[in-house]
Amino acid sequence: MLDKVRERVPEYRPRLVEAAGLPEAGVLVPVTCVDNEPEIILTLRSNSLSTHSGEVALPGGRRDPGDVDLAYTALREAHEEIGLLPDLVEVVGPLGSLVSRFGIKVTPYVGIVPDVFDLRPNESEIQEVFRVPVSFFLGDNREMTHRIDYEGRSWYVPSYRYEGFKIWGLTALILVELMNVAFDARIPLRTPSKDAIPIKEQ
Numbered sequence: 001m002l003d004k005v006r007e008r009v010p011e012y013r014p015r016l017v018e019a020a021g022l023p024e025a026g027v028l029v030p031v032t033c034v035d036n037e038p039e040i041i042l043t044l045r046s047n048s049l050s051t052h053s054g055e056v057a058l059p060g061g062r063r064d065p066g067d068v069d070l071a072y073t074a075l076r077e078a079h080e081e082i083g084l085l086p087d088l089v090e091v092v093g094p095l096g097s098l099v100s101r102f103g104i105k106v107t108p109y110v111g112i113v114p115d116v117f118d119l120r121p122n123e124s125e126i127q128e129v130f131r132v133p134v135s136f137f138l139g140d141n142r143e144m145t146h147r148i149d150y151e152g153r154s155w156y157v158p159s160y161r162y163e164g165f166k167i168w169g170l171t172a173l174i175l176v177e178l179m180n181v182a183f184d185a186r187i188p189l190r191t192p193s194k195d196a197i198p199i200k201e202q
Contacts, residue, residue: 001033001036001038001134001183002033002038002112004182005092005110005112005182006090006092006112009092009093009095009110009181009182010092010093012093012181014094014095014096014097015096015097016097017097017098017105022099022103022104023063023103023104024062024070024104024105024106024107025060025061025062025063025073025100025104025106025107026060026061026067026069026071026073026074026077026106026107026109027057027058027061027077027108027109028058028075028089028108028109028111029058029095029108029109029111029174029175029178030058030059030078030084030089030111030113031110031112031134031178032113032115032131033115034131037133037134039131039132039133040131040134040137040175041059041082041113041129041130041131042056042057042058042129042131042165042167042171043056043058043059043081043121043126043127043129044057044126044128044130045057045127046123046126054127055166055169055171056165056166056168056171057171058108058171058174059077059078059081059084060073060077060081060106060108061080061081062104064076070094070107071109074091074107074108074109074111075089075091078111080122081122081125081126082119082120082121082122082126082129083121083122084113084117084119085117085118088114088117089112089113090111091109091110091111092111092112093109093110094107094110095107095110095174095177095178095181096177098150098173099150106170108174108177110178110182130163130165132165132167134179136162137160137175137187138179138185140158140185140187141160141162142158142159142160143159143160143161143166144158144195144197145158145193145195145196145197146158146159146198147196147197147198147199148169148199149198153190154192155173155189155190156189156191157172157173157176157189158172158176158187159172169199173189
């Protein structure tokens with residue numbers, strides 16, 4: 001199934017956000033495969049952090065002045081946060097950029113990583129690292145739906161609960177885009193839902 005990721009993500013033309021002057025961040029969407037079952041690697045951020053504390057997130061962070069591009073930022077941050085060496089990542093392409101509620105333009109990059117690598121979470125930033133099978137998202141096992149009002153539109157974003165971890169907001173939006181692009185999930189993001197709970201952007 002990783003062949004679909006390699007084929008479809010580079011061909012995808014993601015949406016671009018015009019956000020001149022905003023700080024930028026790059027995040028990595030690490031996809032691996034164990035026993036022919038593709039998985040996504042996610043983190044639980046430390047409760048001591050000033051932003052997004054205690055939340056599930058993809059490895060990543062703000063662009064430094066010396067970063068050559070945002071893909072480099074995503075790889076550098078993944079190395080700092082979970083010990084993933086950049087040389088082990090096959091970057092296949094970006095997904096659509098978003099602006100977080102903190103006014104940061106976030107660009108995700110999909111990367112294929114080995115099924116086994118030396119995992120060294122940075123304890124000052126990361127409380128836990130875990131994996132979620134792609135099949136979990138393909139089954140659209142949502143706990144609820146959140147309505148995110150963004151760029152003058154409403155997005156109806158699944159919120160998932162996987163083994164006690166809540167996956168929602170910006171992270172869920174990025175993962176649904178990957179599922180739709182690479183795995184034909186067809187999870188709707190623009191279909192109104194009467195039960196949707198309004199939230200601000202993550």
